[in-house]
Amino acid sequence: MEKIISEEVNKIINIVDGGRQLTLRECEEFLNSIPSFTTKHTIEDTRDFLKFLGNPEENMKIIHVAGTNGKGSVCCYISSVLMKAGYEVGMFTSPHLVKITERFQVDGKQISDGLFAEIFVELLRRIMEYSGDYFPTYFEFLFFMAMLLYDVYPVDYLVLETGLGGRLDATNSVEKPLLSVITEIGYDHMQYLGNTLEEIAGEKAGIIKKGVPVVLFDKRKETTEVIKKKALEIDTRTIIVENRNIEDIRCLEDDNGNKHIAFSLNSLYDKYVDLELCTRAVYQTENAAIAVAALEVLRDQGADISELDIREGLLSAKWEGRMEEVRPGVFVDGAHNIDGISAFLNSSSEIGCDGRKLMLFGIVDDKQYRDIIARILESRQFDSIFVSVLETSRSVSVSDLKAAFEDTKEELGIIGVPVKYYSNVRDAITDIITVRKSGDMVFAAGSLYLAGQIKEML
16 A cells, blocks of 8 residues: 555544544545545455455345346345345445435435444554555445444345446455345446447356356346356356236326336236335336345245235335436436436336426436437437536536537437537526426436436435
């Protein structure tokens, strides 16, 4: 570890030893500086440091979740049902929308700023004790914090979401989870995971462990075959969920005017009629179906989970930033790749509107943003589109966004759909609120950064 890093770490430790607790902002400032002095390590390096921490994961019942889309939602549904069944549940997910403490949850609640700072400093102490020139990356650091957190404050089950990919992800240093889950696989992060669906599926399938059952959603034949082949090679049982298992999807409204989704599910063991989800997102039926299959495997392993637990747990689950109605008639969705945007558009088309449909769009530059823009325009759902730069250095610029929209409109022959451009989300939101009329609905999508910035403002 370089001298300057040691000095910064010692400075933080001395502050705490002097009797002052670190603020969350101070912790985040240090975390945000990590990319300037370290790079991603091998999975062997991660396992070595986890061993130095005492392999706390060996005493945890871990459900490991990977995939391109739906990971967070599946984690949320599994956690919610386990809580309804009376278990204490930890959940580690990424990214956060508004506050970094969202990533660490116990029984559906994010940890306090004080507890975050406590675990943060404890990990810094351990790093300083570790031999060799080693410092975790941003995500590795947070993963190790999770391992310390749920070791000091044990839970009955820990639902653990991968950060990126699977095979080389820091979370894959956990060598014996109870269960592996792989959600829908699509095109995203190709610069790291590969340019074909088969290559991406191979990276996601890297979380599969010998003797650990794996639940997957059969969305695409080519990705399913990759995962099944990997599982067969190491003699691992696969539980496959298919779209044909999901039936009779309906949008309902309760006596208070709250709208939700109902559907029926043919699972491996049971037929569930009229399961309900507290969401307007039709695509969440797939994620709920994956969660139910995972929960049935846990039940096989001894978990005491009833059908009523599944029903009540699914209905009470709320995963922010996924077709979330943040204000009446204002929906925010974190869709940020082709499959996610397609699912978002399918759900938004099912939502009736008495007035106009307005869309707010923002995206980061490592996404297939021209293809995503084409998909949005092709849908012809929106009467006006408001396009904004995001508050991150990764955002696509105004000029590139404008070129992409105008070129695509010309290619598709689309006229009469005004597109306005903004240098920041706040100005775009202010303008939408100003022009919005009674009966109009607002939909925002393109990035989890956008979803988080809108939630923070509203």
